[in-house]
Amino acid sequence: MIETIIRVTAAVYGVPIESMTAAGRRTPIQAHARVVAMGLADALTPLKRPVIAPHFGRTPRTIKHARRRLPILEGSDPRIADIRRRLQRLDSTVRAERITRGVAVAYGVPVAAIKSNDCKVHIVWPRRVAIHLIRRFTGWPYSRIAAFLSVGDSIIVTALRVVSRRRANDPIASDRIEKLERFIHART
Secondary structure (H helix, E strand, O other), X not given: OHHHHHHHHHHHHOOOOHHHHOOOOOOHHHXXXXXXXXXXXXXXXXXXXXXXXXXXXXXXXXXHHHHHHHHHHHHHOOHHHHHHHHHHHHHHHHHHHHHHHHHHHHHOOOHHHHOOOOOOHHHHHHHXXXXXXXXXXXXXXXXXXXXHHOOOHHHHXXXXXXXXXXXXXXXXXXXXXXXXXXXXXXXX
């Protein structure tokens, strides 16, 4: 995640990635971008400062100061909000990919089959479960889930309705989905 924060911050500020991580003199915009990246890394990751610091070639104390400056910088620099939006979008896409992989493994079908418009019986239920879990864990709108899985919007609506009905009426299916939810929640 730290590498992603560094990459996105460097892209938004238009500075080379090397200026974010290496020692040496920097232009003011490079120094500003690095402070923002360090503050965001501290704010958005569960990692401790001694783990974050080597990624930037700095000390944990520098990371702490960057985190303190972040709210002040956010008030005057709209690019930080753009970085946060980009990171959230990347994070939810990675989460959706993990959900799809987890469902594919649990049901023994290929990921490509879940992400296709294939209507074979052994693929439809895992796809519906994946749709349910993606909606639950990402909060994506139907259209984004449909685009991610390469299916129509009506399939999303039907899948959510069928899964909720089956969970209410079939304790075995409900238990299996709950286990998948716990597994995915622990990994995302």
